[in-house]
Amino acid sequence: MAEKVLMKGNEAIAEAAIRAGCRHYFGYPITPQTEVAAYMAKRMPKIGGTFLQAESEISAINMVYGVAGTGKRVMTSSSSPGISLKQEGISYIAGADLPALIVNVQRGGPGLGGIQPSQSDYFQSTKGGGHGDYRLIVLAPESVQEMADMTALAFELAEKYRMPAMLLADGTMGQMMEPVELPEENINTVDMPWAVTGTEMKREHNIINSLYLKPEELEQKNIERYERYKVIEANEARYESFMMDDAEYCVVAFGIAARVAKNAVVAARKEGIKVGMIRPITLWPFPKEALCAAADKVKAFISVELSMGQMIEDIRLATECKKPVELCNRVGGMIPTPEEVLAKIREVKGGSN
Amino acid sequence: MDNNTVKRITLFCGHYGSGKTNIAVNYALHLRKNGFPVSIADIDIVNPYFRTKDSLSELEDAGVEVIALPFANTSVDLPSMPSEVYGLVQSREKYVIMDIGGDDRGAYALGRFAPAIADENNYDMFFVANFYRPLTRTASEALEVLREIECASHLKFTGIVNNSNIGRETTAEDVLKTYAEAQELSRISGLPLRFTTAEEGIAQKLPEVFSLKLQSKIF
Structure with a gap:
């Protein structure tokens, strides 16, 4: 058993993501999730990873979209108003069938709302905050320990089903400190033959895209995606x-x-x-x-x-x-x-x- | 703690979540109890939660002047500096405890006062260490944070405070286990280990440990 350390929920997410092999973080600061970014800013340069504070939430989520297309573990984090800004990119990631982790440390809304904790992004998270027919896997931790454990789980489920996953926390859990036993470094991943990794002239190009101008084709894509969602509903409810x-x-x-x-x-x-x-x-x-x-x-x-x-x-x-x-x-x-x-x-x- | 060695200004700096605010509040109350005229100033410009002001009534009832932003604890996330801090630093009258924001980022705010504090040269700047925090698990990791804070604040530390704990699960044994690491930090930094702190229930079980009554918001 690893020894316990004292961590904020936000820090636990960041450290657990690193231990799960995530080396790419793109974000933009917002209270009450800023410690996720601050932790990544300190740690990523030391382990050969990328921490990038984008010029906006919209940029950050599109950077996530880009890295997700290569099959690398990638994440962003924000709080409610910032997550609203990211919805277009989340819809694109879902439409291109890519795994990624999006963390929402919720605060009061609507609008700018306030900086105190809330759970009022439930609709946005579970009913599809962006446009189109799609779902997110949404995990809701209740402790700093679960924030760490579910970060790794979110990456695994996202890759298994080729879709974005959301860790839905709130300002209290982001800010509170509790003893936590950090997960061991462990990267359970799956083959990603769809990833854009360079053909080495040995295979056809992989194309990452959410644009389907032929309606028959777009319909088929949506139907296939919902077949996958049925499997998730049958197997992954926790x-x-x-x-x-x-x-x-x-x-x-x-x-x-x-x-x-x-x-x-x-x-x-x-x-x-x-x-x-x-x-x-x-x-x-x-x-x-x-x-x-x-x-x-x-x-x-x-x-x-x-x-x-x-x-x-x-x-x-x-x-x-x-x-x-x-x-x-x-x-x-x-x-x-x-x-x-x-x-x-x-x-x-x-x-x- | 020896009352004869108390400096006019005491600064508590350290890593995020190392316990600076709790120690600053308890230290201010301790000095007041020992007859010092004390002000406590919150100059944390990094985190809008967990503020000196959480203990406002307790401090004021004890006769400690509290200098905090009018915005503190109002959810207005607007980093700024209470103007009274300038007066406290420059007047050289009262004893002042300053609660600084975490890491080098928080310590930048202190840089504004560094020339006046260094010029007067009647200050202690304590590095608060919790070896159960994931980025300061070892003396060498803590030293890195310590040096970053010195660079950002333009002030040199004068001592170390060991506040190692794992929250409400902490035992006396957990605190004892960190003594060697604290000594090591003292050795590699060249700074004296000035005191060890623990929550009051645990402090009772350990000799010469400064007892902390914790601010608490537990759900």
Whole structure:
């Protein structure tokens, strides 16, 4: 076992990416994710990597697009307004079927919003913030340790399925310091015969492109991509189930909200309320089956979110509206306290007796 | 810590997240308790979170003057310098603790005051080291950061503070394990190890360790 070090979430992402073999980082500073860039700026020159602060987010994501075409591990990071600027490039990367890691350390929105934590980019991340039919694999860590572990996982999944992956964190987790056991240097990768690596006059050119002017061809590309998405939905949905065995109520929360909600669940159990939690770890693919199965057992769901209720729609879809889904939320940079979540659990229990 | 050796200005610098703010706040309270007229100035222009101002009421209640930006803790991410800091440096009256931003980037802000501080020559500049931080795991890595800060601030360090910890999981054993590395940093930098710090629960278990009451925002 490696010895633990004390790291900020943002630093853990950067170090884990380096350990996963990422040697290309392009970004533009924005609070609260700036430490990712600062860490890369310090480390990359020492290990023969590239750190480049682009002139804008749009440049940075297009640099990511370029390196992704060569099959090298590449990433960018930003926070909500910066991720909005990157959407065109993300759509191009998805349209060209390229792996890349995009990190969003969310802050309050819309617009410039604020610099305090938020989860209100859920729609943007899971429903396709850019144009066209496409998906991102979206991973939602709840600790500094998971930020490190999921960075490596995001690269692996992106390469396996040839698509961009997003690590969706928030300002709290980006800034907070926790002990972390860094992953060993380990590069699990796959063959990339599609990559632009030089033909050496031995093969046809590989072409990286998202432009298909013949509609039949573009239709076919989209259909093929969605066949791949079906495989991902069947195989890659990840979640944590907490105290769900005998649960009559199910809290659903991810990331920082799940951390808060877990305390509330434990407190509610002490009061004799049979409540558990399902924590989606992948937001896309959403753990539909787990929620659908829970819907046959519990009386109600409570979605705890740092948004006006964006994930609640996916919970209702996954559970086919079999049981009521209540919302417990704070927004704009505010975080619900465990007491607020506990009060909601009590309220929902009271209402269903 | 010997009250007779306290310099008029004490500067806490170091790597990001090494514990500068917590130590500066506790050190200011310690000096105040020992009868010094103390001001604490937050000149972190790098990170808008985790500020001296988080301990505002505690400091003011103890009689420590707090110099911080009106923007601090308002989420206005606008790096700038409180104008009162110029007065504190130049008046040569009160004892001043300065909390500097992390790394060389944070230390650039100190450069503005370096000529006046060096001219008066009544200062301590402490390098805060946490050997559990990933970029300062060893004495030689810490020395690199130390020298970068000296270049950026145009001031020379006068001592080292060992604040090694791994957050709330820290044990006394974890702190003890870093003593050798701190001694090594002292040897290769030529700077004395001035004191060791730890969270109050741990400090009780270790001889001659400066006890820290931590600012905390734990979720």
